[in-house]
Amino acid sequence: MLGAEVPWIEWPLSAGEVPDTPVILDLLEFCAKAVGEPIQGAYHSFHRHHHLSWNRDAGLARFVGDVNLLLRRNAVAYELTAAGQARRLLPEAIANTIFGALFQTGDAETDRFLEAARQRFLSPKPEDRQDALEKLWDAFERLKTLEPGANKRVQADALLDHVAPPGSGFRKALGREASELTTIGNSLRIRHSETTQEALTSLDQIDYLFTRMFAFVRVILKGTGRGG
Known part of the structure; x- marks a missing residue:
């Protein structure tokens, strides 16, 4: 056996x-x-x-x-x-953030992506942690479309406007971070596997990107009443 x-x-x-x-x-x-x-x-x-x-x-x-x-x-x-x-053990601050997060987005598929990302991130297997990163980026892309709007850009702006007042410094910072995370997802081999995308070369890179994205997503969830 x-x-x-x-x-x-x-x-x-x-x-x-x-x-x-x-x-x-x-x-x-x-x-x-x-x-x-x-x-x-x-x-x-x-x-x-x-x-x-x-x-x-x-x-x-x-x-x-x-x-x-x-x-x-x-x-x-x-x-x-x-x-x-x-499962692997995480630093206490990161573990408390990830374990304590609530996923109540109102969209079952987004919640499923987030929960799958959390569970796979704890796995000791490198391929599971890569998959966790992909699931988290999928959830990020779906989050952008949960607010009403004519297109994804309008919906994403409406989402961030619920987290911080439009025109405020923090709202501008959120916009820059959302744009940067989108660029990372499109240029690195996270959600897609085109030959033009750069592969991640270490588990440290995966951990860094996961914790960075998770922190951003959690702020969005808390700021829009969708958990966090």
Whole structure:
């Protein structure tokens, strides 16, 4: 079963070669799906053994606790959730912003993009974090069209006018940031894959762009009464 679900891991494990971190986390998730706590019951004198029962929740909680203790002691920025799923740990300020955000845009598709972006951003897998960035930019583009207006530009301006008074310094700053984020999405390989677009080359770049866009989107959500 392990070979089928995690084919990129060597089994039995090699004593001389350490798998990549995402592969180790896949192995931990695989184990977490199977663990449980054996509960010793009454003694059966004829067969000379105890009856055993199986407590899935207690075993999973113990396994998650043991794994997370090892990760913390070795300063590894990942953890298993109570359900046994691996996720990376974020700086506290960023984690509070992302975990605490509410998505109530009134548009189910926009909410879906935002929630998918949040969940994938926590994944230890690089491809999931790239996908998180794409979902967040998709949500940004949909947000621009939620206000009434004759076209997308008018709708986007109306959206920002709800966040800050027209003509104010902060409103102008929001306009510049929205324009810059749009340019980034069109010039870098985030939502599209044309040969003219520049690929992101590191996870640090993905993290930077995600947190920058998420902060902007959250301000828009709070300023227009759509969550945040």
